[in-house]
Amino acid sequence: MIIYRNAVPDDLAGVAELQKRYHISTILEEDKADGFVTTLFSPEQFLSLMRDENGLAVACDGGKIISYAMAASWEYWSAWPLFRHMIADLPNIEYLGRVLSTENSYQYGPVCIAGEYRGQGVLEHIFEFSRRQMASRYPVMVTFINRINPRSYDAHTRKVGMDLIKTFDFNGNHYYELGYDMSRPVPGTSLL
Numbered sequence: 001m002i003i004y005r006n007a008v009p010d011d012l013a014g015v016a017e018l019q020k021r022y023h024i025s026t027i028l029e030e031d032k033a034d035g036f037v038t039t040l041f042s043p044e045q046f047l048s049l050m051r052d053e054n055g056l057a058v059a060c061d062g063g064k065i066i067s068y069a070m071a072a073s074w075e076y077w078s079a080w081p082l083f084r085h086m087i088a089d090l091p092n093i094e095y096l097g098r099v100l101s102t103e104n105s106y107q108y109g110p111v112c113i114a115g116e117y118r119g120q121g122v123l124e125h126i127f128e129f130s131r132r133q134m135a136s137r138y139p140v141m142v143t144f145i146n147r148i149n150p151r152s153y154d155a156h157t158r159k160v161g162m163d164l165i166k167t168f169d170f171n172g173n174h175y176y177e178l179g180y181d182m183s184r185p186v187p188g189t190s191l192l
């Protein structure tokens, strides 16, 4: 049975192992077509995500970390240049009847699922768990996906139900920017 919960410091080794397996800099060539993550976290950044943001959700199967999903305030993300670019652009975006800001939105992702557990609803459930952690703080979720990661785009739009807000370019890469209405539970999820 797969359990969804907030990470604790003891989970760091398992999360770091999964990050290494699917990070663009260390992923096996044959795994790339099924998606990769680009934001790289240090152990200190993982700890701060847990401690200061309540923003590290994990899925475990028999004590093994098989998925993680990050979520945090824009202030946390401002350490990375790509997110500074997204923050500066928020006031240009109107979504769900609101002009976006660092107060009314947060950023979800990266998310990662071990290859053996894909296609089984883990994404919908870990996002739903993460959504519940953040829903009392923010009405809107924002995320980005590299346009050369079609599996992630398909899963997040078609299965989770995220909306395409816009596309943008940064540092020679092309991205989708997606949004989600935080008052809306992910259909078909059955978390207690």
Ligand SMILES: CC(C)(COP(=O)(O)OP(=O)(O)OC[C@H]1O[C@@H](n2cnc3c(N)ncnc32)[C@H](O)[C@@H]1OP(=O)(O)O)[C@@H](O)C(=O)NCCC(=O)NCCS
Residues within 6 Å of the ligand: 022, 033, 034, 035, 036, 037, 109, 110, 111, 112, 113, 114, 117, 118, 119, 120, 121, 122, 123, 144, 145, 146, 149, 150, 151, 152, 154, 155, 159
């Ligand atoms: C992206 C990720 C979270 C999606 O979760 P998942 O469990 O694999 O998602 P699912 O298998 O339920 O859904 C993916 C869908 O995309 C489809 N798909 C696969 N490859 C595809 C491609 N190249 N183009 C379009 N769709 C594709 C699949 O067929 C599947 O749809 P189906 O179930 O109707 O067949 C997971 O694959 C993952 O962790 N990848 C590595 C890290 C990553 O990319 N993270 C996201 C960064 S933004």
